[in-house]
Amino acid sequence: QSALTQPASVSGSPGQSITISCTGTSSDVGGYNYVSWYQQHPGKAPKLMIYEVSNRPSGVPDRFSGSKSGNTASLTISGLQAEDEADYYCSSYTSSSTPVFGGGTKLTVL
Amino acid sequence: QVQLQESGPGLVKPSQTLSLTCTVSGGSISSGDYYWSWIRQPPGKGLEWIGYIYYSGSTYYNPSLKSRVTISVDTSKNQFSLKLSSVTAADTAVYYCARVKIGLSHDYWGQGTLVTVSS
Numbered sequence: 001q002s003a004l005t006q007p008a009s010v011s012g013s014p015g016q017s018i019t020i021s022c023t024g025t026s027s028d029v030g031g032y033n034y035v036s037w038y039q040q041h042p043g044k045a046p047k048l049m050i051y052e053v054s055n056r057p058s059g060v061p062d063r064f065s066g067s068k069s070g071n072t073a074s075l076t077i078s079g080l081q082a083e084d085e086a087d088y089y090c091s092s093y094t095s096s097s098t099p100v101f102g103g104g105t106k107l108t109v110l
Numbered sequence: 111q112v113q114l115q116e117s118g119p120g121l122v123k124p125s126q127t128l129s130l131t132c133t134v135s136g137g138s139i140s141s142g143d144y145y146w147s148w149i150r151q152p153p154g155k156g157l158e159w160i161g162y163i164y165y166s167g168s169t170y171y172n173p174s175l176k177s178r179v180t181i182s183v184d185t186s187k188n189q190f191s192l193k194l195s196s197v198t199a200a201d202t203a204v205y206y207c208a209r210v211k212i213g214l215s216h217d218y219w220g221q222g223t224l225v226t227v228s229s
Contacts, residue, residue, distance in 0.1 A: 003156070034213035038157075045206055045222050046157065051215035089157055091215070098170050099147075099214040104156040 004029065004090055004102035011108040017078040020105045022090030023071060028100055030071035034093035037066055037075045040104075041086045049088075050075060077107075085109040112137040114207050114220035122201075122227050128194040132207030132220060133187070140165045140185045145210035148181060148192045150203040151222075158203075162210055163190055197227045 005023040012018040022029065022037075029035055035053045038046035048057055050066035053073065063079045073092070077084055090102040118130035132146070139146060147162040161171040163181045171179050175194070183190040194201060204224050208216040 032213075034215070036213075036215035038216070045219040046216070047219075048215055048217045051211065051217070052213055057217060091157075091159075093214045096170075096173075098162075098172065099159050099210075099216075101149075101157045101159060 006102040022073040027095040028092040035073040116223040
């Protein structure tokens with residue numbers, strides 16, 4: 001199973017909005033509404049931010065939103081804050097009943 | 111609040127078997143509502159899913175690691191375990207255990223444990 005494709009890095013200024021893309025195939029992202037997004041700060045475990053494409057777990061700010069079109073999913077962070085600076089990973093259910101992760105995107109808040 | 115904690119040796123010699131255990135508290139592995147997963151992250155790199163197990167013992171493994179991986183569950187201890195055989199330096203990573211929801215999103219994670227493969 002090949003990793004999902006994410007940009008290596010994105011950046012934005014405080015208060016701005018950014019979007020991180022996650023591209024797969026019809027056997028994963030495009031075939032199921034089971035895309036998740038994780039935030040990881042240095043030295044910490046990943047934290048689930050979005051599940052089932054666009055659902056937020058309890059406690060995750062509504063500044064974080066998810067969407068999907070075809071084989072590409074997206075994570076949008078609006079009203080960017082300094083504490084949003086982290087690595088972000090997408091993940092999708094696959095036709096093999098297994099998950100696949102993206103390569104990760106480093107978000108820099110300028 | 112569900113908590114997961116990895117435990118096991120931090121140093122393993124090449125060609126030996128890496129063994130880790132994840133202890134779950136605040137919820138029962140036997141509830142049947144979740145799967146239980148192992149994920150690893152080499153230093154400075156991304157996440158790699160290793161495999162997951164259901165309380166009944168049914169397993170799914172990453173095809174790239176399948177020949178070397180065994181995941182097992184001990185419901186009496188509320189634990190699940192990972193064995194990775196014939197390790198090399200490429201298996202050096204932080205190993206995480208996590209709870210898996212329907213749709214395979216990982217909603218609770220352990221803090222991770224660094225395993226170094228070196229002689």
